[in-house]
Amino acid sequence: MTTELGYEAARDELVEVVRKLEAGGLSLEESIKLWERGEALARTCEQHLAGARERIDAALAVVEEDVSEG
Numbered sequence: 001m002t003t004e005l006g007y008e009a010a011r012d013e014l015v016e017v018v019r020k021l022e023a024g025g026l027s028l029e030e031s032i033k034l035w036e037r038g039e040a041l042a043r044t045c046e047q048h049l050a051g052a053r054e055r056i057d058a059a060l061a062v063v064e065e066d067v068s069e070g
Contacts, residue, residue, distance in 0.1 A: 005041075007048035014041040 005013070017038040021031060 005044055007045060007052075010041045010044040010048070014038055014045065017041065 017034050020026065021034055021038070026034065
């Protein structure tokens, strides 16, 4: 996919990929393609969560700095 998915969209698609894989009935090739898509979606989710953690840590550092200076 050429456009960057948001966290929620990537998570929702990942849930659907897992559901299809768990349901079975797919050819080996279809299963492999879904697995690869799931791995890519999981990485996208991890990147979004890491970015969110960084933003929260930065915001907390500012608050802590303000409190210690006050």
